[in-house]
Amino acid sequence: MTILFAVFLLSMLVITAVAIVRSSDLFAAVMLLGIFSLLMAANFFVLDAADVALTEAAVGAGISTVLFLGALALTAARERSRLGPPGLALVVSLVMAATVVYATFDKPALGDPNAPVHQHVAPWYLEQTPELIGIPNVVTAVLGSFRAYDTLGEVFVVFAAAIGVLFILSGDRPVSQVFRPKDAPSTRGLKHHLIPRIVGKLLIPFIFLFALYVQFHGEYGPGGGFQAGALMAAGVILYALLVGEGRALEALPEPLLKGMVAGGALLYLLVGVVCMLLGGNFLDYSVLAADAVFGQQLGIILIEAGVGIAVTGVLLCIFHAFAARDSGI
Amino acid sequence: MSLALDIGSWLLFGIGSLVLFIGAVGVLRMPTLYTRMHAASLTDSLGALAVLGGIMLQAGWSLAALKLLAILLFLLLTSPTSSYALANAALLNAEGGSKPDEEAAQ
Incomplete structure (x- = not known):
């Protein structure tokens, strides 16, 4: 059930990100950014990181939307047309994306108790905090x-x-x-x-x-x-x-x-x-x-x-x- | 007793989902800004009421139910207000220049 929910949230995140990039109406992009942050907050919550989720919802979906709108009031509401074909940018993005995807192959599985991050100081924190x-x-x-x-x-x-x-x-x-x-x-x-x-x-x-x-x-x-x-x-x-x-x-x-x-x-x-x-x-x-x-x-x-x-x-x-x-x- | 609560909450979930789905279809299918908002704002309140009511039935008499009630009150206050603000902004914008109907019909 949780995995279904997480997959749904992550696909919505990707869809929202693509919509933000493709939208030339900056007001719409700001609103989509707010939705992105809210989805991210839900994602953090699914991963049991309630503190981070609260921060993301308050700052990402709340305050930064207001600040972006404040910035938009000072500038134009529409994106200017792009300069030239996106050839080089596309190549750089694809290479970076491929690198990141390749790097995730070495990543331990989600929630793996033997992952290095759970073996280092985390057990000590969990044991010593009550004491x-x-x-x-x-x-x-x-x-x-x-x-x-x-x-x-x-x-x-x-x-x-x-x-x-x-x-x-x-x-x-x-x-x-x-x-x-x-x-x-x-x-x-x-x-x-x-x-x-x-x-x-x-x-x-x-x-x-x-x-x-x-x-x-x-x-x-x-x-x-x-x-x-x-x-x-x-x-x-x-x-x-x-x-x-x-x-x-x-x-x-x-x-x-x-x-x-x-x-x-x-x-x-x-x-x-x-x-x-x-x-x-x-x-x-x-x-x-x-x-x-x-x-x-x-x-x-x-x-x-x-x-x-x-x-x-x-x-x-x-x-x-x-x-x-x-x-x- | 718990079976009755389960049935009740699932009924509310179903109603809420259906209402929210109708609202989403309305937002996509309606021709003008005001009719779209009409679809979105009314269903939003009723859908939230039904879904949160369903979760409250699952939570029972607990602190969680109280928190859900607070969220519900917050939504019932803010959702119509934001709809009002949006419609008002569209109206003022229409008086100033372009008609919202034409923009929305694009």
């Missing part, structure tokens, strides 16, 4: 504690991405002006549309509540800072679409958003530094409290909060930077 960290969700333990360096790196990649996008979108203006529309601010929103406004008002509190649930339930179920940050940003973006970006910027002003971007990443770093000051290794949370297990849990909650704050700030900064830019610069 050392004491939380049910091993993914969060691996992400937040065992491999905290990697997650720190990810947070700083997100941070760097936000800085880069802000610099690029500021154009000829100083970066401090990047959220301010040049002329005729689109602060109108959907004020005159009763139904979306009322439904949005009804839903936004629950979106925030769900984001907080995902944030703080990450130790027990799928979730964590990345997913919660995306959901939180989605709630604010919905608010901005309903009442206008100006009002959303009043609620969450620009210095606060930029502070969240830097502050979230710094909070993560600071937890690591405090661990060092208390005599442990960098990001070794055991020294944070008298009880080593409680220290680990405290450290994970703190760094997840840092991740959530940083991701919310980054996504909102990018959204406002896109929204404030008028086309034709």
Whole structure:
């Protein structure tokens, strides 16, 4: 049954990918990308990777669609005609595809318990998580504690991405002006549309509540800072679409958003530094409290909060930077 | 009892699938944008109601059923709203310039 479902999802993925490439209407391509992400999320879920599925659904199908639409509002909605025949590109693609297909022949079968990836450190993580960290969700333990360096790196990649996008979108203006529309601010929103406004008002509190649930339930179920940050940003973006970006910027002003971007990443770093000051290794949370297990849990909650704050700030900064830019610069 | 629940949930699955299938056929076969949306939006709500109701019967009195109820409420609120927003955008676009009917008929 599962294999049937997986084959169906994978074939839908291929069909969607082909449709994205072949569509010259960029709006349609963006919507298809959202569908692609949703199918991918379902695929991850079939593979029992609920945390990744949640991230893919929130970021891939949700936020990136909004950001792509924001980018499309600045450019043309149709693809320009292609230059020349696709001869070389076709050859390169076919060679690459053949290489990848050839490489999969050496791949262990799906779910093979003897696969190298399941023999290396994974058994140790599974055995030691209840003992050392004491939380049910091993993914969060691996992400937040065992491999905290990697997650720190990810947070700083997100941070760097936000800085880069802000610099690029500021154009000829100083970066401090990047959220301010040049002329005729689109602060109108959907004020005159009763139904979306009322439904949005009804839903936004629950979106925030769900984001907080995902944030703080990450130790027990799928979730964590990345997913919660995306959901939180989605709630604010919905608010901005309903009442206008100006009002959303009043609620969450620009210095606060930029502070969240830097502050979230710094909070993560600071937890690591405090661990060092208390005599442990960098990001070794055991020294944070008298009880080593409680220290680990405290450290994970703190760094997840840092991740959530940083991701919310980054996504909102990018959204406002896109929204404030008028086309034709 | 469990047999009755199974029969009920499979009945709901069947109704939901049938309704969603009719909606998909409508989206493909209807001539204009508004008629296509008519096919998609109505069947979407009823199909989701039936399918999620079927899963809830399978879940029984548990936390999963409550979560499914939350998803159902969310869908029942957002699905008609997005249909409204889409139809409204098409209408405003039609007033501004090209008619949605002509575009959809391509």
